[in-house]
Amino acid sequence: MKHTLAQLLEKMSAGDEVALARLITLVEREGAEVAPILAAIGPRLGHAFTIGITGPPGAGKSSIVDCLAALMRKAGKTVGIVAIDPSSPFSGGALLGDRIRMTQHYLDRGVFIRSMATRGSHGGLARATTDVMKLLDAFGRDYILVETVGVGQTELDVMGATDTVVVILVPEAGDGVQVMKAGLMEIADIFVVNKADRDGAQRMLTELTLMLELKYSNHPPREPAQPQWRIPVLATQAVNSIGLKELFDAIESHHRFLLASGELDRRRKARRREELLSRVEHEVRRRLTARVQTNVTLARLFAEVSEGKLDPHTASDVILNSEFLKNGTKEEQV
Amino acid sequence: MKHTLAQLLEKMSAGDEVALARLITLVEREGAEVAPILAAIGPRLGHAFTIGITGPPGAGKSSIVDCLAALMRKAGKTVGIVAIDPSSPFSGGALLGDRIRMTQHYLDRGVFIRSMATRGSHGGLARATTDVMKLLDAFGRDYILVETVGVGQTELDVMGATDTVVVILVPEAGDGVQVMKAGLMEIADIFVVNKADRDGAQRMLTELTLMLELKYSNHPPREPAQPQWRIPVLATQAVNSIGLKELFDAIESHHRFLLASGELDRRRKARRREELLSRVEHEVRRRLTARVQTNVTLARLFAEVSEGKLDPHTASDVILNSEFLKNGTKEEQV
Numbered sequence: 001m002k003h004t005l006a007q008l009l010e011k012m013s014a015g016d017e018v019a020l021a022r023l024i025t026l027v028e029r030e031g032a033e034v035a036p037i038l039a040a041i042g043p044r045l046g047h048a049f050t051i052g053i054t055g056p057p058g059a060g061k062s063s064i065v066d067c068l069a070a071l072m073r074k075a076g077k078t079v080g081i082v083a084i085d086p087s088s089p090f091s092g093g094a095l096l097g098d099r100i101r102m103t104q105h106y107l108d109r110g111v112f113i114r115s116m117a118t119r120g121s122h123g124g125l126a127r128a129t130t131d132v133m134k135l136l137d138a139f140g141r142d143y144i145l146v147e148t149v150g151v152g153q154t155e156l157d158v159m160g161a162t163d164t165v166v167v168i169l170v171p172e173a174g175d176g177v178q179v180m181k182a183g184l185m186e187i188a189d190i191f192v193v194n195k196a197d198r199d200g201a202q203r204m205l206t207e208l209t210l211m212l213e214l215k216y217s218n219h220p221p222r223e224p225a226q227p228q229w230r231i232p233v234l235a236t237q238a239v240n241s242i243g244l245k246e247l248f249d250a251i252e253s254h255h256r257f258l259l260a261s262g263e264l265d266r267r268r269k270a271r272r273r274e275e276l277l278s279r280v281e282h283e284v285r286r287r288l289t290a291r292v293q294t295n296v297t298l299a300r301l302f303a304e305v306s307e308g309k310l311d312p313h314t315a316s317d318v319i320l321n322s323e324f325l326k327n328g329t330k331e332e333q334v
Numbered sequence: 335m336k337h338t339l340a341q342l343l344e345k346m347s348a349g350d351e352v353a354l355a356r357l358i359t360l361v362e363r364e365g366a367e368v369a370p371i372l373a374a375i376g377p378r379l380g381h382a383f384t385i386g387i388t389g390p391p392g393a394g395k396s397s398i399v400d401c402l403a404a405l406m407r408k409a410g411k412t413v414g415i416v417a418i419d420p421s422s423p424f425s426g427g428a429l430l431g432d433r434i435r436m437t438q439h440y441l442d443r444g445v446f447i448r449s450m451a452t453r454g455s456h457g458g459l460a461r462a463t464t465d466v467m468k469l470l471d472a473f474g475r476d477y478i479l480v481e482t483v484g485v486g487q488t489e490l491d492v493m494g495a496t497d498t499v500v501v502i503l504v505p506e507a508g509d510g511v512q513v514m515k516a517g518l519m520e521i522a523d524i525f526v527v528n529k530a531d532r533d534g535a536q537r538m539l540t541e542l543t544l545m546l547e548l549k550y551s552n553h554p555p556r557e558p559a560q561p562q563w564r565i566p567v568l569a570t571q572a573v574n575s576i577g578l579k580e581l582f583d584a585i586e587s588h589h590r591f592l593l594a595s596g597e598l599d600r601r602r603k604a605r606r607r608e609e610l611l612s613r614v615e616h617e618v619r620r621r622l623t624a625r626v627q628t629n630v631t632l633a634r635l636f637a638e639v640s641e642g643k644l645d646p647h648t649a650s651d652v653i654l655n656s657e658f659l660k661n662g663t664k665e666e667q668v
Contacts, residue, residue: 035647042645153487269640276639276646277622281615283650288611305610306603311376312610313369316617321661325654 005033009040012139017112020139024114027131030124038131041138046268048080048137049255050144052159054184055168057149060194063238064168064247065145071248072143073110080136080144084116084129084158112136126157127282130275133161159187161271163264164254166190166247169208171200185211188231190250196235196243208233227261229254287325298324339367343374346473351446354473358448361465364458372465375472380602382414382471383589384478386493388518389502391483394528397572398502398581399479403445405582406477411444414470414478418450418463418492446470460491461616464609467495493521495605497598498588500524500581503542505534519545522565524584530569530577542567561595563588621659632658 003011003019011019026033051068053061062083069079114136116129129146136144146162148155159165167188191212193204212231232250236243258264292298301318304310319325337345337353345353360367385402387395396417403413448470450463463480470478480496482489493499501522525546527538546565566584570577592598626632635652638644653659 035651038647039645042642046642268642272642272646273636273640276636276649277619279646279650280618280622280653283654284614284618285611287654288614302607302610306607308376308380308602308606311373312606312613313372315610316613317369317661319614320617320621320659325659327651327655 005036005040009037012135013044015140017109020112020135021114023135024132027135028116028128030128034131038134041134044138045134046137048133048141048144049164050133050137050146050162051251052162052165053145053147053168054149054155054159054165054187055192055194056170059168059170060238061147061149061168064166064192064194064236064244065147067238067241067244068145068248068251069111071244073108075248077110077142078140079111080133080139080141081111081113081147082116082129082132082136082144083113083147084125084154112139112141126154126161127278129158130161156183156187160274163258163267164189164251166192166251168192168194169204170195171198171204185215189229189254190247191231191233192236192243192247193233194236194238196237197240201235205233205235227257229257229261229263284325288319291324295324339370339374343371346469347378349474351443354446354469355448357469358466361469362450362462364462368465372468375468378472379468380471382467382475382478383498384467384471384480384496385585386480386482386496386499387502388482388489388493388499388521389526389528390504393502393504394570394572395481395483395502398500398526398528398570398578399481401572401575401578402479402582402585405578407442407444411476412474413445414467414473414475415445415447415481416450416463416466416470416478417447417481418459418488446473446475460488460495461612463492464495490517490521494608497592497601498523498585500526500585502526502528503538504529505532505538519549523563523588524581525565525567526570526577526581527567528570528572530571531574535569539567539569561591563591563595563597618659622653625658629658 003022008019008023012023023037027037053065053068055061065081065083069081072079114132116125116132133144133146144162146158148158165187167184167190169184169191171193191208193201193208195201196205212233216230234243234247234250236247238244255264258267288298292302298319301310301315305312305315337356342353342357346357357371361371387399387402389395399415399417403415406413448466450459450466467478467480478496480492482492499521501518501524503518503525505527525542527535527542529535530539546567550564568577568581568584570581572578589598592601622632626636632653635644635649639646639649
């Protein structure tokens with residue numbers, strides 16, 4: 001690397017996209033630079049409003065992200081896009097037509113696009129994605145759009161790290177029961193039925209609306225005075241640019257709700273707390289995995305467990321009462 | 335509770351099903367009893383051969399589990415069934431007909447059935463399920479069948495804790511690409527296309543076989559002398575009891591392969607090691623969550639992070655270099 005970390009951070013803060021891209025790569029690699037990078041940008045975080053876009057494969061998420069980015073630019077705002085959907089054109093996995101369409105943004109310095117490699121463990125990808133969102137925030141983006149395929153734990157974790165979650169469905173996505181099963185019901189702030197010109201769209205819109213009504217009637221607000229967010233169900237046809245303005249309005253409206261109700265602050269606090277817990281968990285695993293290679297006592301403990309001679313509970317207790325997790329303990333470079 | 339933990343464990347070892355059920359409930363609650371229970375049964379584990387049955391909803395997993403249990407009983411073996419599929423009749427979520435059919439096993443003391451509540455966090459359910467499998471192992475079951483819906487991380491984690499993984503698909507499940515996407519390709523030891531009398535069954539059988547051929551040709555065995563497992567693709571019609579004998583044979587054959595190749599030992603060792611790591615992670619989270627309530631210094635640290643004044647990386651380092659994780663630190667009862 002030609003530049004020091006401090007230089008990269010300075011350049012990034014000054015709006016240098018190449019420096020930003022390099023920092024993102026460092027964060028993606030999950031190496032030793034992650035901690036100093038995040039410590040350095042920490043004080044500058046919180047400006048960006050983050051929007052998660054999720055749904056089944058083929059729901060048209062990328063087209064919607066594309067249209068939203070265009071609308072945000074028109075409103076004079078800067079945009080960052082993070083795609084962890086392997087079928088997304090942003091990640092290079094889609095049809096040529098989609099990719100060509102996206103190049104309009106590649107020429108616009110107000111839109112920074114980054115796709116995340118879907119390699120590696122589930123925990124790692126979600127962590128790296130939230131770290132990349134932070135870099136985009138520190139870079140000064142007004143909006144950050146994160147696109148995922150809403151199926152696994154990684155995707156749910158990533159959605160949990162955004163301020164507003166938009167769930168995109170298509171008429172073919174099946175009945176309401178499956179939506180609930182997929183856990184999408186719990187995370188949606190806004191529902192969109194895309195490809196709304198297709199058969200079954202009206203049925204799906206009605207079904208979603210009814211399910212939400214049911215949810216509200218089963219869980220009435222505890223404090224009636226408190227403002228409530230009514231999850232809207234919108235119809236769009238992204239390829240024909242229909243309904244996108246309304247979606248952007250709904251996102252803005254949710255943003256205003258989050259600010260006015262104090263919910264944005266509550267969500268972000270809870271998120272940072274959760275991030276601390278999962279960071280400690282991750283670091284514990286990383287240190288143990290490295291140190292078991294060099295520390296004889298630890299290696300013996302692991303061997304006893306893997307041979308079934310010692311149960312993991314007892315061994316876990318031994319580890320937590322030891323000094324194995326502290327900084328001073330010898331570890332191999334990872 | 336009328337009995338002490340030691341009494342319950344003794345009764346369970348003597349074949350008392352009520353004691354077993356109570357111990358399972360204790361393990362499911364994830365309370366303070368889990369550690370002593372697992373420490374006590376630790377030396378007796380390893381007898382049971384565990385089989386994971388997974389696939390999309392409606393693939394007929396429960397019918398297959400049902401038939402396999404009957405075949406195992408006919409072979410003079412005892413069976414434990416753990417269902418974490420919310421649509422499974424074992425979990426009480428299916429059609430009346432299914433439930434009536436299952437009652438044959440309820441009358442057979444050689445089959446112990448337990449369904450897991452799908453409440454709570456993803457990590458918790460997978461952990462509790464593997465602990466319940468251990469109890470069934472200590473109870474002396476020859477076979478343990480675990481049924482999950484193969485979609486999320488929990489299910490993949492549970493499958494990773496079994497000796498043999500059977501992936502059940504149905505012709506309607508879609509093309510091969512989706513199978514790969516779902517990550518099922520990586521975990522299957524045996525593929526089954528159930529409802530093989532339906533349209534598209536032959537196409538799916540051919541497609542799976544071709545995909546496996548492709549996998550083998552892309553990844554030839556590194557040491558040709560080493561025995562290799564060729565993943566079989568079987569056709570079944572569970573409701574007509576067709577193909578089940580062949581499935582049981584394939585499971586037995588995989589069992590023999592695992593034993594002969596030393597792979598069973600390797601898998602179980604790797605699994606215990608992973609269990610230790612995830613147990614430490616879990617315990618770290620549990621202790622921090624409890625102690626932040628009572629420890630002023632820890633509470634201040636968490637507050638600084640949640641307010642965005644301190645980044646989680648730095649805070650994580652502080653925690654790991656402190657004594658917060660040790661047994662002596664005051665914590666609230668959880």
